[in-house]
Amino acid sequence: MFDRSSTIKKLGKELLLENLKRMLLIRNFEVRAEAAYLQGNVGGFFHSYIGQEAIQTAAIQALGPKQWYITSYRCHALALLLGATANELMAELYGRANGNALGRGGSMHFYTPRLMGGFGIVGGQIPIATGAAFALKYQKIPDQVAVCFMGDGAVAQGAFHESLNLAALWDLPCIYVIENNFWGMGTAVANAISVEKIAESKAVGYGIKGYTFNGMDFLECIHAFDLLYDEVLSTKKPVLAEFVTKRFKGHSVSDPGFYRSKDEVKEDMQRDPIIALRDVLIEEKMINLDEFKTLDKSLRQVAIDAMKHAEESPWPSVGTLEEDVFAP
Amino acid sequence: MTEKILVEYREALRAAMDEEMTRDPNVFIMGEEVGLYNGAYKVTKGMLDKWGKDRVIDAPIAELGFAGLCIGAAMAGLRPIVEFMSFNFSFVAADQIISNAPKMYYMSGNRFHVPIVFRGPNGPAAQVSSQHSHSVESLYANFPGLIVIAPSNPYDGKGLLKSAIRNNNPVLFLENELSYGDKMEIPSEEYLVPIGKAKVVIEGKDLTIVSHGRQVLICMEAIKILNGLGIFPELVDLRTIKPLDITTVANSVRKTNNCLIVEEGHYFAGIASEVGFEVMEHCFDFLDSPVQRVCQRETPMPYSKPLEKETLPNEGRIVASVRKMLNR
Numbered sequence: 001m002f003d004r005s006s007t008i009k010k011l012g013k014e015l016l017l018e019n020l021k022r023m024l025l026i027r028n029f030e031v032r033a034e035a036a037y038l039q040g041n042v043g044g045f046f047h048s049y050i051g052q053e054a055i056q057t058a059a060i061q062a063l064g065p066k067q068w069y070i071t072s073y074r075c076h077a078l079a080l081l082l083g084a085t086a087n088e089l090m091a092e093l094y095g096r097a098n099g100n101a102l103g104r105g106g107s108m109h110f111y112t113p114r115l116m117g118g119f120g121i122v123g124g125q126i127p128i129a130t131g132a133a134f135a136l137k138y139q140k141i142p143d144q145v146a147v148c149f150m151g152d153g154a155v156a157q158g159a160f161h162e163s164l165n166l167a168a169l170w171d172l173p174c175i176y177v178i179e180n181n182f183w184g185m186g187t188a189v190a191n192a193i194s195v196e197k198i199a200e201s202k203a204v205g206y207g208i209k210g211y212t213f214n215g216m217d218f219l220e221c222i223h224a225f226d227l228l229y230d231e232v233l234s235t236k237k238p239v240l241a242e243f244v245t246k247r248f249k250g251h252s253v254s255d256p257g258f259y260r261s262k263d264e265v266k267e268d269m270q271r272d273p274i275i276a277l278r279d280v281l282i283e284e285k286m287i288n289l290d291e292f293k294t295l296d297k298s299l300r301q302v303a304i305d306a307m308k309h310a311e312e313s314p315w316p317s318v319g320t321l322e323e324d325v326f327a328p
Numbered sequence: 329m330t331e332k333i334l335v336e337y338r339e340a341l342r343a344a345m346d347e348e349m350t351r352d353p354n355v356f357i358m359g360e361e362v363g364l365y366n367g368a369y370k371v372t373k374g375m376l377d378k379w380g381k382d383r384v385i386d387a388p389i390a391e392l393g394f395a396g397l398c399i400g401a402a403m404a405g406l407r408p409i410v411e412f413m414s415f416n417f418s419f420v421a422a423d424q425i426i427s428n429a430p431k432m433y434y435m436s437g438n439r440f441h442v443p444i445v446f447r448g449p450n451g452p453a454a455q456v457s458s459q460h461s462h463s464v465e466s467l468y469a470n471f472p473g474l475i476v477i478a479p480s481n482p483y484d485g486k487g488l489l490k491s492a493i494r495n496n497n498p499v500l501f502l503e504n505e506l507s508y509g510d511k512m513e514i515p516s517e518e519y520l521v522p523i524g525k526a527k528v529v530i531e532g533k534d535l536t537i538v539s540h541g542r543q544v545l546i547c548m549e550a551i552k553i554l555n556g557l558g559i560f561p562e563l564v565d566l567r568t569i570k571p572l573d574i575t576t577v578a579n580s581v582r583k584t585n586n587c588l589i590v591e592e593g594h595y596f597a598g599i600a601s602e603v604g605f606e607v608m609e610h611c612f613d614f615l616d617s618p619v620q621r622v623c624q625r626e627t628p629m630p631y632s633k634p635l636e637k638e639t640l641p642n643e644g645r646i647v648a649s650v651r652k653m654l655n656r
Binding site for chain 1: 354356382387388390392393394395396397398399400401402403404405406423424427428432433434435436437438439440441442443472473475496497
């Protein structure tokens with residue numbers, strides 16, 4: 001059972017502050033990157049993770065960086081959490097030669113040695129994650145799992161069903177995470193998915209365990225990923241978990257969000273996961289409001305510096321255009 | 329002198345996989361009926377007994393799922409061989425084959441490569457109608473990052489499949505159901521055939537016929553008839569479709585000054601269109617007549633035998649085309 005105070009105790013001040021810092025880095029990066037987009041420095045599509053930070057931050061804290069991670073096009077946070085720098089990611093958004101993917105991927109395609117992407121097609125990453133889990137089992141690596149993030153919209157794709165069936169059939173060590181932010185672009189989840197409690201409802205059909213968690217609460221998310229990891233390692237079966245969350249921004253930058261009321265978004269923002277964690281830490285006397293503001297400001301500076309770095313970075317030489325279509 | 333053994337095409341392919349699985353423990357095979365059933369066309373006969381179920385893996389009928397899973401496994405360090413019972417079933421897995429496998433190395437800034445082979449019968453067999461008869465090479469060859477191979481005989485089949493398994497990129501390896509029983513003497517010792525090298529299989533002087541896959545055998549039959557008429561074509565077997573070895577084709581056309589391309593697939597935007605255009609680019613001043621082609625007519629494949637025969641390239645159509653071209 002989730003026990004708030006024991007989770008606080010288990011993590012301790014240093015790690016709690018570190019995770020607050022990570023969430024603030026994500027938030028500030030997203031805010032500045034979106035500003036850069038609106039200034040015309042970033043092109044293509046841009047999907048913000050603002051509002052959902054608690055989930056992936058908790059995942060990395062609980063599971064560590066040595067798992068295989070895979071996510072959708074909403075991939076900025078996961079890359080930051082897995083060690084990509086704000087500078088290299090911003091340079092990628094600016095399309096520069098020293099960007100995270102050499103200026104070839106852009107906003108939807110970030111990578112680290114353990115982040116297999118940023119996938120642009122809804123649900124396209126789910127079989128890939130299943131394959132990473134297959135590789136772990138094939139290579140008899142006992143304590144690692146694959147962690148597959150997807151939105152609620154991906155649940156309607158065939159790739160979801162085929163992957164879950166294969167993973168359950170072959171006992172693959174995979175944690176499938178549905179980040180239910182209630183909107184597949186502008187379509188409400190109720191208009192796209194035939195059941196509520198998505199993970200719990202779907203898991204039954206594959207003979208695996210399904211869970212629902214509050215994705216706005218960092219501490220509950222920590223508890224969730226601890227539990228999911230133990231479940232996969234002890235049962236050798238995959239698990240399916242839904243994290244109920246809200247994105248505060250549109251589906252992408254170009255989405256004005258006319259399908260939901262301003263009041264609704266305002267209300268959601270009252271449940272900001274960063275403010276929630278901040279308040280816990282204030283209550284625990286681990287940080288005060290001024291220190292929080294200073295921390296926030298320092299991370300805003302990291303994001304601003306990243307913009308400057310990106311702007312000063314070189315464009316890819318057109319002479320390199322046709323390089324690396326094939327691996328050596 | 330190297331010892332030779334007489335093998336069927338399917339045995340040559342099996343030997344290639346066996347040798348590569350011996351060489352590298354990360355090579356495995358997955359597909360429908362590859363294990364217990366011993367392969368729908370017996371290419372994998374005996375392999376389950378030899379290698380066990382961890383390396384010869386029967387997949388459920390879920391091409392999207394298992395093709396994607398294998399791409400993910402390749403990204404995570406394995407070297408999968410995926411058998412499609414028919415390449416027509418690869419369309420179910422198109423998103424994974426098209427959007428993930430060929431783009432990953434480039435898109436990830438060289439971070440993840442995808443060493444995977446998709447193999448199986450391609451094109452028409454015997455009266456299996458529209459949905460089991462499509463020749464997929466021109467579709468897939470359109471995507472940068474995919475290697476497309478279509479060997480016409482057991483010798484090339486074995487040597488090219490071994491090269492494909494060792495290649496660090498996604499390879500589509502196109503076989504033909506009607507060729508699996510074809511017999512040929514091949515060396516008993518290990519050998520490789522390089523990817524991207526066409527071969528002059530019959531030397532001649534009056535024109536160059538370019539073909540690939542099973543149609544090479546049809547061209548050989550047509551050439552026998554043409555020889556009887558005093559016409560001596562040179563026959564170039566492309567072996568690899570992409571990357572295309574235009575040098576070998578162009579050298580032959582510069583010698584014969586005429587060119588006919590024979591393709592099992594359709595006319596529109598086919599491999600013949602590409603080869604013909606490249607011949608025009610490279611050999612314009614050497615051509616004595618417009619480049620001609622004999623391809624599958626623009627219909628879905630009919631079931632009825634005489635209709636099927638007429639829509640496909642055949643000896644009669646090839647001979648007629650050559651005679652018209654040379655005015656003889």
